[in-house]
Amino acid sequence: MAEKLILGPQKLGPLTPLVGEWEGNVGVDLSYHNKTDVTIETGYFERAWFKPIPIVENGQQTMEGLTYQMTAWRHGEEAMDPFHDEVGYLLWDRINGQVIRCFAVPRGLAILAGGDAGARDKVLKFKATPGDPGYGLSQNKYLLERAEAKAFMSVFIFNEDGTFSYTSDLTLKLAATGAEMHHTDRNTLHRVKRYHPSTENL
Numbered sequence: 001m002a003e004k005l006i007l008g009p010q011k012l013g014p015l016t017p018l019v020g021e022w023e024g025n026v027g028v029d030l031s032y033h034n035k036t037d038v039t040i041e042t043g044y045f046e047r048a049w050f051k052p053i054p055i056v057e058n059g060q061q062t063m064e065g066l067t068y069q070m071t072a073w074r075h076g077e078e079a080m081d082p083f084h085d086e087v088g089y090l091l092w093d094r095i096n097g098q099v100i101r102c103f104a105v106p107r108g109l110a111i112l113a114g115g116d117a118g119a120r121d122k123v124l125k126f127k128a129t130p131g132d133p134g135y136g137l138s139q140n141k142y143l144l145e146r147a148e149a150k151a152f153m154s155v156f157i158f159n160e161d162g163t164f165s166y167t168s169d170l171t172l173k174l175a176a177t178g179a180e181m182h183h184t185d186r187n188t189l190h191r192v193k194r195y196h197p198s199t200e201n202l
Helices: 013-018 141-146
Strands: 020-033 038-052 056-058 061-074 084-093 098-105 109-116 123-128 137-139 147-158 164-174 180-193
Touching: 013 061, 013 084, 013 098, 020 061, 020 164, 038 180, 061 098, 098 123, 109 147, 137 147, 141 147
Parallel strands: none
Antiparallel strands: 020 038, 020 180, 038 061, 056 061, 061 084, 084 098, 098 109, 109 123, 109 137, 123 147, 147 164, 164 180
């Protein structure tokens, strides 16, 4: 007989499984490369961490959340500078049933994305659209002229084996080609460290 899994109150709602440090070596980035004028897939290795933050209170709104960082290196360049780095927050609004992802990347791009979610959902969807008064995004002048972001969609999936997978899709209008393209990323990460009050380093 299988052992029954007993879950705690999950103050962080659907974000609870993320707490800890993660690594993934099966990342795939599809992007346009200006220097070579080609759109290609690139494999990458990634490290990420997610740490709880103090309760957030906006008047009558109360949210629990995590601060996080995700950094990625192209395969073969793990000892060199990463090609992607982002820092941000993931928030859980229990009363309104919302998950929120607020992050920035050092290209002069900031995104506030969100979506509906239940407390124990295993699939989380985050969406942002430029100009949206709620979930939108901002970008610097150069990007607006050369690679304007038109939409953002990301999905987090908590797998039965304890791994965490994600996909992201940033729709860009490229001045170099005059067309729109989907800059996509996907990876599956496994936890390499839990945050625990004991002396264990799991």
